[in-house]
Amino acid sequence: MSNEQDINQRLLQQSSTFNSQVIDDIQSKAELGRYRMRGYGTLRQRTWATFDDLTFIPSTLTRIPLEGYRERCKTKTILGSRYAKKPIELEIPIMITGMSWGALSFNAKVALAKGAAKVGSSNTTGDGGMLPAERENSKVLIYEVLPSRYGINVHDLLSADGIELTIGQGAKPGTGGLLLGSKVRESIAGQRDLPIGVDQRSPARHPDFLGPDDMRIKIEELREATDWKVPIFVKMGASRVFDDVRLAAKAGADVIVVDGMEGGTAASPEIMQEHTGTPTLAAVCEARAALEDIGLYGDVQLIIAGGIRNGVDAAKAIALGADAIYIGTTALIGLNCNKPIYTEDYHKLGTEPYHCHHCHTGGCPVGITTQDPELMKRLDIAEGAERISNLLLAMTYEIQMLARACGKANIHNLDPDDMRALSLEASMICGVPLVGTNKVFSDGPGWKSKIGK
Amino acid sequence: MATIDCFDKTVRDVNTKLRDFVSGGKNDIHIINPESLHNLAVAITKAANITIDGSVGYYCAGMIDGPTIRINGSAGWGLAESMLSGTVRVNGSAGNGAAAAIRDGTVIIEADAAARLGVSMKGGLVLVGGNCGYMAGFMGQKGTLIVCGDVGAGFADSMYETVCFVGGEIAELGTDAIIEKPTEDEYSYLSRTLTLHLPTKMEAPGFAIDRFKKVISGRKLWNFDNQDWETWREAM
Numbered sequence: 001m002s003n004e005q006d007i008n009q010r011l012l013q014q015s016s017t018f019n020s021q022v023i024d025d026i027q028s029k030a031e032l033g034r035y036r037m038r039g040y041g042t043l044r045q046r047t048w049a050t051f052d053d054l055t056f057i058p059s060t061l062t063r064i065p066l067e068g069y070r071e072r073c074k075t076k077t078i079l080g081s082r083y084a085k086k087p088i089e090l091e092i093p094i095m096i097t098g099m100s101w102g103a104l105s106f107n108a109k110v111a112l113a114k115g116a117a118k119v120g121s122s123n124t125t126g127d128g129g130m131l132p133a134e135r136e137n138s139k140v141l142i143y144e145v146l147p148s149r150y151g152i153n154v155h156d157l158l159s160a161d162g163i164e165l166t167i168g169q170g171a172k173p174g175t176g177g178l179l180l181g182s183k184v185r186e187s188i189a190g191q192r193d194l195p196i197g198v199d200q201r202s203p204a205r206h207p208d209f210l211g212p213d214d215m216r217i218k219i220e221e222l223r224e225a226t227d228w229k230v231p232i233f234v235k236m237g238a239s240r241v242f243d244d245v246r247l248a249a250k251a252g253a254d255v256i257v258v259d260g261m262e263g264g265t266a267a268s269p270e271i272m273q274e275h276t277g278t279p280t281l282a283a284v285c286e287a288r289a290a291l292e293d294i295g296l297y298g299d300v301q302l303i304i305a306g307g308i309r310n311g312v313d314a315a316k317a318i319a320l321g322a323d324a325i326y327i328g329t330t331a332l333i334g335l336n337c338n339k340p341i342y343t344e345d346y347h348k349l350g351t352e353p354y355h356c357h358h359c360h361t362g363g364c365p366v367g368i369t370t371q372d373p374e375l376m377k378r379l380d381i382a383e384g385a386e387r388i389s390n391l392l393l394a395m396t397y398e399i400q401m402l403a404r405a406c407g408k409a410n411i412h413n414l415d416p417d418d419m420r421a422l423s424l425e426a427s428m429i430c431g432v433p434l435v436g437t438n439k440v441f442s443d444g445p446g447w448k449s450k451i452g453k
Numbered sequence: 454m455a456t457i458d459c460f461d462k463t464v465r466d467v468n469t470k471l472r473d474f475v476s477g478g479k480n481d482i483h484i485i486n487p488e489s490l491h492n493l494a495v496a497i498t499k500a501a502n503i504t505i506d507g508s509v510g511y512y513c514a515g516m517i518d519g520p521t522i523r524i525n526g527s528a529g530w531g532l533a534e535s536m537l538s539g540t541v542r543v544n545g546s547a548g549n550g551a552a553a554a555i556r557d558g559t560v561i562i563e564a565d566a567a568a569r570l571g572v573s574m575k576g577g578l579v580l581v582g583g584n585c586g587y588m589a590g591f592m593g594q595k596g597t598l599i600v601c602g603d604v605g606a607g608f609a610d611s612m613y614e615t616v617c618f619v620g621g622e623i624a625e626l627g628t629d630a631i632i633e634k635p636t637e638d639e640y641s642y643l644s645r646t647l648t649l650h651l652p653t654k655m656e657a658p659g660f661a662i663d664r665f666k667k668v669i670s671g672r673k674l675w676n677f678d679n680q681d682w683e684t685w686r687e688a689m
Contacts, residue, residue: 149575197675199677208530224464224468224492
């Protein structure tokens, strides 16, 4: 009966409840005795409203476009103008998000730093402290202060151009970081003051504050430590975004980073990546509404992160209210993540190029999320840096192209009325009219300036 | 001795003046009327003797590297958090998260410490003359934590390599914490340390060094083991 010809195609029907992925999940857990862990972020079919549910409506007769290859379209981005004596000035609005040395290889961290510096952008340290080579190769470096405080060092903090107080991340809000023992090698263990080879589970809460009232004092501590020179960011995973952003702004943040549900990670329980958080599109809308609600929109800058793939996603986020964009997974893909090279090593991990989410194993075939010196050699720092600078520029050109087409001489002048919704849900979430109706369905996120009304 | 009077001053004013004194080479600095200001003496990165006469608010002496800071009063949350080196001594009590995430140096609290003492500490010495609250030593990575009195529930939970010594009662051990009898070398270390930092404790009636218990990690949470359900059901 095992003959292929004997299979009755009409009876080959898979349960939609217990489909092959569900069966695999159940059987994996029956084998492991714990929840599943992996990297990369959500793999689910995106059935919720995303940036793809919006379209730009460029100039025709009601607006005048700018010449695509002639007229200037500014991209300079200022962050931290609320309280910092030295706000961060970037040439472009695309920044590299915090990813730890530990999760990433040394070569990846330095390539990201060099690539971002070349085009006047920034990079961010991560859960594990600052690498000297990262500081040396960065133009603008943001220092993360995380719940774990691994590698915390006042001298590194004082050398940074901005401080990011991290409350959580979009891939797994409400939980701490993970670094499995295969990646906790001697150098990483030394940097983090951990025993070699432990499955490192970072705390989910900061050790010295709990709620927003305490955080206000914590932010003041960071300002006092840095003589009020550099901006203080507060980064959060997108959960109750409207309330959380208002609390962070009132606690004194210069810049708020909201990391949406599509955000990536090097290791996390799979259920956190798949079933927690607010999608990035909704997050940016709620975040802007929150700042408007307390009269701080424009005074407190907003950085949006979480599954931003290209300049189009970035432009839409900027039009909805973001001042700048963080990329993480996209930057790693730019460094060759999931590229069909070294295919045999993907197979060793039980996967294929384009399907790999095995960052947690430490066996990254392209040398990015590994601490194996031989694998790391596959990522040449100079080549990687070039790819990152190219990617950042290409994304910026995409944003400029859309902005010029919409008649904007500054990408930060993009606004929600430059777009229309392609789905009812996007119209409801973003407060922009549904195509073909010129109507906004529901009140959107509660913006003060209603669009299309 | 240089003096800074906090009366009617903001913490910005006080810290600016303090940094000026320290960078100007003044070694003995006296701060008066602190009025529980938050964030006093944070991120001082040079050696200096700083005495604060009165109680302080949150994060006093946070992120320091090198100075010796004495607080003649009590301290709020996050005392000396993330310090790299130096000494911080409080002759009163300290609030939550004292010595959180310190990487080295010494923190001495002569009276009591509240919850989460030495949480995520990565090195150094934390010494409490009195009692401490719940979850002390949580996720401690390295260093030594000594509490002469009683400790609250969840003590030494989920630790890596911090070594704890408790002179009084332990309300409840945290997950994966185990008690051992100190070695003779460790008793000698405790005697030397207490003699150096809290000599009056050693001289107090009824004090006995052999009452101290040693608490360390059982190392069962370092790597997942699906056969160890008893330990992991508390931690997963």
